[in-house]
Amino acid sequence: MPAPKLTEITTVACFFFIFLVPLAGAGLALMNVGLGRSRSAGHMMMASLCALAVAALAYFVCGFAWQGYIGSPAHFLSLSGKSWNWIATESFFFRKLSFDGSAVSLTALFQIFCVGLAALIPLGSGADRWRLRAICLSTGILATWTYPLFAHWVWGGGWLAQLGVNYGIGRGFLDVGGAGTIQVLGGLTALAITWILGPRRGKYSADGMAPAIPGHNAVLVLFGCMLALVGWIGLNCAGAILFTGGEASGAALIAINTLLAASASALTAAFITKIRFGKPDASLTANGWVGGLVAASASCAFVSPAEAVVIGSIAGVVVIFSVEWFELRMEVDDPGGSISVHAVAGIWGILALGVFGQYQRPVLNVAADSLPAATNGIASGQWLAQLIGVATLVGFVLPLTYGANRLINRFYPYRVSVEGERQGMDLHELGAGAYPEFVTHTDEFLPR
Amino acid sequence: MKAVGFLMLLSGWLLVLAAIVLFASISLRGPFVLAGIAVETLGLTLVFRSHLIPREEKG
Numbered sequence: 001m002p003a004p005k006l007t008e009i010t011t012v013a014c015f016f017f018i019f020l021v022p023l024a025g026a027g028l029a030l031m032n033v034g035l036g037r038s039r040s041a042g043h044m045m046m047a048s049l050c051a052l053a054v055a056a057l058a059y060f061v062c063g064f065a066w067q068g069y070i071g072s073p074a075h076f077l078s079l080s081g082k083s084w085n086w087i088a089t090e091s092f093f094f095r096k097l098s099f100d101g102s103a104v105s106l107t108a109l110f111q112i113f114c115v116g117l118a119a120l121i122p123l124g125s126g127a128d129r130w131r132l133r134a135i136c137l138s139t140g141i142l143a144t145w146t147y148p149l150f151a152h153w154v155w156g157g158g159w160l161a162q163l164g165v166n167y168g169i170g171r172g173f174l175d176v177g178g179a180g181t182i183q184v185l186g187g188l189t190a191l192a193i194t195w196i197l198g199p200r201r202g203k204y205s206a207d208g209m210a211p212a213i214p215g216h217n218a219v220l221v222l223f224g225c226m227l228a229l230v231g232w233i234g235l236n237c238a239g240a241i242l243f244t245g246g247e248a249s250g251a252a253l254i255a256i257n258t259l260l261a262a263s264a265s266a267l268t269a270a271f272i273t274k275i276r277f278g279k280p281d282a283s284l285t286a287n288g289w290v291g292g293l294v295a296a297s298a299s300c301a302f303v304s305p306a307e308a309v310v311i312g313s314i315a316g317v318v319v320i321f322s323v324e325w326f327e328l329r330m331e332v333d334d335p336g337g338s339i340s341v342h343a344v345a346g347i348w349g350i351l352a353l354g355v356f357g358q359y360q361r362p363v364l365n366v367a368a369d370s371l372p373a374a375t376n377g378i379a380s381g382q383w384l385a386q387l388i389g390v391a392t393l394v395g396f397v398l399p400l401t402y403g404a405n406r407l408i409n410r411f412y413p414y415r416v417s418v419e420g421e422r423q424g425m426d427l428h429e430l431g432a433g434a435y436p437e438f439v440t441h442t443d444e445f446l447p448r
Numbered sequence: 449m450k451a452v453g454f455l456m457l458l459s460g461w462l463l464v465l466a467a468i469v470l471f472a473s474i475s476l477r478g479p480f481v482l483a484g485i486a487v488e489t490l491g492l493t494l495v496f497r498s499h500l501i502p503r504e505e506k507g
Contacts, residue, residue, distance in 0.1 A: 080469045167468055169477070195499050204501055330496050381474045387481055388464055395461025395488045399454045 006103050010241055013248035014106050017238035021113040024231025025052060027224040028120045031290070034220030035283060035336045036127035039424025041216065042434030047123055047132055051139045055119040058143035059112050064097075065090040067148035068156040069107045070243070070366065082166045084159040088152050103242060110238050111151065114182050115143045117235075121186025124336020125194045126414070129421055132429050134414040141404045142189055150397055151181045154365075155243045160392065161365045163385045170354075170382030171363045173389040176244055176254075177236035177297035179349040184393050185401075187343025190334065192402035197415050199333030201422070210328055213335065218282040225266075225289045232293040233258050240301040245364025250301060257300040258293060261312030265292025265345075268316025284320055287337040291319035294342055295349035298386075302357040311352045315345045347390050354383030450498035456491025460484045 006014065029048035033041050068074060068088025076083040090096065099105045119139045126135070153160040154175050164172035175181055204210050215221060233255045240246035240254055269288025273281035295315035296308055303311065322340035326332040332339065405414070420428035427433060463484030471477045 082469075163468070169468070169474070195495075199501065206503060331499070331501050332496075381477075384474060384478055384481060387485065388468065391461055391464040391481065391485050391488060394492065395457045395464065395484070399457050402454065 006106070006241070007247075010248045011101050011106070013251065014110075014238055014241045015101075017234040017241070017251070018106065018110045018113065020234025021110065021117070021231055021238065023227050024235055025113070025117050025120055027226070027228030027231055028117065028124075028290075030220045030224030030227065031286060032120070032124040032127060032336050034217040034224065035124060035215035037213070037424065038216035038435060039426055039433065040128045041426065042432070043132065043425035043429055044123065044127060045434070046430060047130070047135045048120055050132060050136055051119040051123060052116040054136045054139040055116040055143040056112050058140045059115045059148070060094060061144070062092050063115060063143050063148040064094060064108055064111065065092045065148075066145075067111065067152045069104050070155070070157040070161075070364070072104075072156060074152075074157070084166075085157060085162060086153070086159060087149065088156050106238075107155075107242050110242060111155075114151075114178055114235070115147050117178075117231075118147050118182045118186040118189075119143060121183070121338050121342050122190040122193045124338040125190035125334045126197055127335040128200050128425060129197055129416050130193065130414055131416050134408070134412060137408050137412060138189075138193065138405055138414070141408070142185075142401070145404070146189065146397060146401050147181070147185060150185055150393070153392070154181050154389070155239075157366045160385075160389055163388065165366050168381070169388070170380070170385040171359065172365055173385045174244065174302070174353055174357070174363065174365060174382070175239075175298050175350065175389070176301045176353075177232070177239040177258075179294055179298035179346040180389055180393060182235075183294045183297060183342040183346035184350070184390075185397055187339050187341070187346060188393060188398045189401045189405075190336075190338040191332070191343060192398065192405050193414070194332050194334055194339065195402065196405055196409050199331065200335070201418070203333045204331055210331070215283050215335070221283055221286045225286050228290055228293060229259065229262060232262075232297070236297055236300045239297075243365055244301060245362060246301055250361075253305075254300045256305055257303060257308035258296045260305050260308045261296035261300075261315065262289050262292035264309045264312030265289060265295065265316035265319070268313045269320050272317065272320050283337075284323065287323060287341050288316040288319050291315045291341045291345035294345040295352060297346070298349040299353035299357055302353060302359060304358070307356040311349065311356065314352075315348055318348050319345050347393070350386050350390055351383070354386035357382055449494050453491045453494030453496075453498060456494060457488050458491075460486070460488030460491060463487055 033044045068090050072088045074085045074088045152158045160173035163169040236254050237251045266289035270280040270285040292312040292315050322344040467477045467480030
């Protein structure tokens with residue numbers, strides 16, 4: 001089965017968009033730092049860098065081999081006369097990959113950034129108590145197994161993408177910019193990590209109160225949001241080209257939809273917090289902004305700008321109430337809000353594609369020669385395909401990631417010691433604080 | 449309770465897969481997929497409840 005062919009202009013545009021993607025990672029890293037405590041700021045940035053490094057290497061070793069690309073060789077299961085493509089069988093270490101500007105080489109480049117982005121998401125949830133080496137181990141699991149497997153099902157011509165071809169369910173599960181493959185997967189991993197780590201000390205008191213532990217730097221958080229926007233535009237545009245057969249000319253609509261959804265979501269979050277607390281809350285507004293970006297990711301190529309505004313507005317509401325519900329009702333201590341922002345808003349984004357999606361052009365999410373003509377016309381049941389994707393994430397990916405991380409936690413505990421948590425992750429794990437100028441040295445007061 | 453919750457998550461997903469394979473029309477698949485998601489929701493509720501912090505461990 002041949003991989004999709006790209007025109008010259010589309011290839012150049014795709015390169016440009018892919019090179020924007022690391023900015024999304026930089027934005028998320030800054031947000032995670034700002035939403036955590038000052039005594040763990042350096043550790044969080046170091047953890048982000050290590051997570052990116054481990055993810056890239058692990059993906060290079062075997063992640064890409066198991067994920068593959070549209071039309072790559074794969075293992076099939078036969079069920080009721082239909083073949084279920086469940087895992088790719090590419091070579092390890094990118095061995096048979098030719099870096100010639102083809103769609104396959106662009107896919108490898110794009111994915112190595114995407115897996116890093118997914119690895120950054122759980123860091124916000126484990127802030128102030130997750131050990132550095134445990135972060136690296138967990139990232140290794142995500143980049144070699146969890147992410148490649150689900151990404152193959154969605155972006156590698158796997159069984160979820162083939163739901164349309166095999167069973168006539170819409171056009172198969174669609175996810176343009178990774179709302180499911182990157183965001184929900186990362187968000188569910190974050191949920192598993194918070195369950196394993198437990199809350200920070202002092203977060204929940206015996207009298208049932210949950211005092212807020214505010215982030216230490218709102219400027220970093222809000223600047224991170226702006227960087228994330230640029231990265232997300234690259235992410236969504238490159239995803240549309242590589243995984244749905246879009247052209248470079250479609251980038252304007254995708255970028256506008258991405259910006260509008262984020263704007264609507266952030267303003268909705270600011271408005272709700274103003275109504276509820278008297279003043280708009282900077283960190284929740286930032287969470288709303290990223291929630292809008294996440295929700296737009298699935299559908300940005302297939303909705304109108306007005307629909308993107310609706311999707312973003314609903315994402316803003318969902319994120320705000322979900323943050324509160326997790327923290328106060330479910331006693332899930334998530335300092336970065338990663339579960340609400342990435343998992344909950346991502347699930348809404350996936351479902352929104354089933355509700356609002358319009359398909360003005362052929363959608364290529366499986367190999368071109370296996371795509372029947374009818375799949376590109378009016379096909380009902382897209383909502384069902386999206387629902388099946390969400391059910392797979394919650395029913396399969398969450399137990400898988402929880403089980404794997406729980407197993408590692410048995411042999412190498414994820415959580416830092418009580419003393420380490422009190423001291424702060426910077427001093428305990430790195431031996432130096434992120435802001436040394438804040439430290440008052442006694443010799444500064446001695447007469448000279 | 450935690451293990452049961454995770455088993456229910458997997459069972460719900462298997463129900464969804466069964467609905468895809470066993471039924472031909474969307475009108476039949478839809479309710480079964482929704483039933484699978486309902487089982488997953490129950491499982492998720494159990495898992496969340498099993499992670500609530502006991503009162504004596506708070507503080």
